[in-house]
Amino acid sequence: MLQRAFPILFLVILIVSCQQRPKADVRYEITSVLVDSLPQLRVRMSMPADSSGVTMLDFPNEAWGQKDLYNILGQMQLLNVEGAIEKDLDSGRVILMHPKEAKQLEFEYHLKQDFDGDLSTGRVYRPIIDKTYFHLFSHSFFMVPKTVGDTIDIALHWTGFPENYTIHNSFGSGEREQFLEDMDRDLFGSAIFVGGDFKVLKGDIHGNRISLATRGEWVPFKEEDVFQVLEQTLTCQRNFWNDHSQEYFTVTMQPFAQETGSSFQGTGLTNSFATSISNNDFTEIGQLVYLFNHELMHNWIGHAIKNDNEEEQYWFSEGFTEYYAFKNIARNKINGLQGDYYVQEINRTIRDLYASSVMEAPNSEINYDNFWNDRDYSKLPYFRGAVFAFYLDQKIQDSSNGEKSLDDVMHQIYRDAFTKNQKLEHDYFIGVMNGYWEGDFENFFHKHIIEGQKVDLAGLFEELRLDYEPMSDIYELGFEFDGERKKIERVVEGSKAWEAGLREGDEVYARSIWQGSIEHQVELGLKRNGEKFQVAYYPIKKAEVPQLKPTASNIQKLGF
Incomplete structure (x- = not known):
């Protein structure tokens, strides 16, 4: 009876197995392997x-500011047919040559980390494959065939990893078998994949799963506190847009390690947000509050x-x-921040705008080349747009006696984007805006956005009877580096840098600069005529820049 039953049992197992592994256009089997005692990932x-x-x-050779990504490729081979493999660096493709009669290809390639030493800001977007963990973005992880269309059924099989090894990515957590049905290839190409000694904190918002995956021992904060900020941020933002989809x-x-100063980078991806953060005493959870609220707001804006x-x-x-990052934080008291935080950030943004060397540049100059190659231009739309949004918000609230605000404008724009594309x-x-503005908004918009003229903040504060200071300290670094940032090329005479003793030609062997911050000192290690010395100063100058007073009356009038 056992002999008769065995073929039937085998057939049942085979059917169940097929049901568990649905048909996919592309299948990837990912395994951790050692090659010459070095960790690699093998993808079949x-x-x-x-x-x-x-x-x-x-499979791009250049992406996200990273060059020579083909250096991460190890052994490659066709498994089921004879053929040849070529790397085309110019097109960003790996080319497989095989018999024309072949219907299906089985192909294997290895991925390896192509740098030694500690992780740094310049390396966070390169594949990291360590003995204890991996951290990769999909464009430098998964090769995608041109033979499939814009939407693909993708199967991911994570095999050979230890039981306690975390598998976590933009499409799920803890899943060793993943099936991505009708996956947009661009969305698949913009995803994060991590594994190893990551700790995953999980929660839900209105039944929708959220998680934070992190690793290592954090110096400045606890993972649980960060997760609470994430949960608060997502809940408040989704409630604001009425979008829990x-x-x-x-x-x-x-x-990553960094001796002085703080640094953090974030990238919005499919169903995810990937961050890399300096792990030291200079980093504060308040920076993450801002980072999460700005970057996650991009899900909508x-x-x-x-x-x-x-x-x-x-x-x-x-x-x-x-602007809505500041407003969302203060309105919902995220991490305990309230109306005084809103005033503080509006004031800082006003100072940053007035300190910009391109403050009144026309909008046409915020083009691709300027934005990506000039820091002043790259920051200008942040400062100008936030101050403009603040101005519109206050004017709409004032003219409607508090019945309407810029929120109503944003909700209408979102509805039209959703329903009318x-x-x-x-x-x-x-x-x-014509539905919310008293007067000629087209002319106002042209003047302050197209032409780039600054809005009359002092006039607005007086109109709304808000207490303010007409003068303020704004940021002025006071000197310029040479092209290699190893020497002082120019010093502004009379600036705080000049007063501190900085001079043209000084060699720089150490520096700590909080770019744009007037609260932190600039600290420089310099060498002149073979003698080493140090200078420290606050990078400020006095200017006619209106600043709101953080009084209880002002905070109440601003709606907090």
Whole structure:
């Protein structure tokens, strides 16, 4: 009887196995391996072959500011057919040449870390494959064949990892078998994958899963406190937009060593946000409160509400995001921050705008080249847009006796983006604002956004009877580095840098600069005529910059 039953039992197991592994366009089997005693990830692919005999796989050699990504590729081989493999650096593709009659290809490649030493800000976007963990972005992890369309059924099989080894990514947590149905290839190409000694904190908002994946021992804060900030931020933002449609969202947080100063980077990805943060006493949880609130707000401003012409509308996608980060934090008392925080951040943004060397540059100068290559231009839409949003918010509230605010404008723009696929372009924005503005908004918009003239903040404060100081300290570094940032090329005579003793030609062997901050001293280790010395000064100068007083009366009038 056992002999008769065995074929039936085998058939049942086979059927169940097939049901557990649905048909996929592309299958990836990922395994941790050692090659010459060094950790690598082995990826085995199963995919349709191109009938031409040439199957091309997308895998960029340059991406996200990283060059020579092909250095991470180890051994590659076709497993089921004879053929050849080429790397095309210019096109960012790996090319498989095989018999034309082949219908399916089995292909294997290895990934390795291509740098030694500690993680740093310049390396956080390169693949990290360590003995204890891995941290990769999908564009430098998974090769995607051109033979499949814009949407793909993808199967991911994580095999050979220890039982206590965390598997966590933009599509799930703790899942060794993942099936991504009808996956947009661009969304798949913008994802984070981590594994190893990561600790995952989990929760939910209205039944939707959220998580924080982090590793190491943090010096400045506890993971639980960070998760609480994340949970508060997502809850308040989703409530503001009345949007609880995202079933899964994760933040990954990777520490790196840095001796002085703080540094953090964040990247918004599919269902996720990836951060790398300096792990020292200079880093504060308040920086994460801002980082989460700004970057996660981009789920709506910049993503759901898309710019019609990217850089042209950065005043909105970056500036209004900045403003609503401050407003969301204060309104919901995230991490205990309230109305005085809102006033503090509005004042700081005003100072930053007035300190900018391109403060009144026309909007047309915020183009691709300037934005990505000049720090002053890259920050201008943040400052200008946030101050503009603040001005509009206060004017709308005042003219409507508090019945309406900029929130109503944002909700209308979001509804139109969702229901009509409306993009954010200037004529559309003017049309929406005409329903909330007293007077000629088109002329006002043209003057302050298109031409770049600053809004009359002193006039606004007086109109709203807000107490303010007409003068303020603003940021002035007071000197310029040479191209290699190893020497002082120019010093502004009369500046705090000049008063501290800085002179043209001084060699720089150490520095600590909080760019844009007037609360932190600039500290420089210098060498002149072979003698070493140090200088420290606050990078400030006095200017006509209106600043709100953080009084209880002002905070109440501003709605907090």
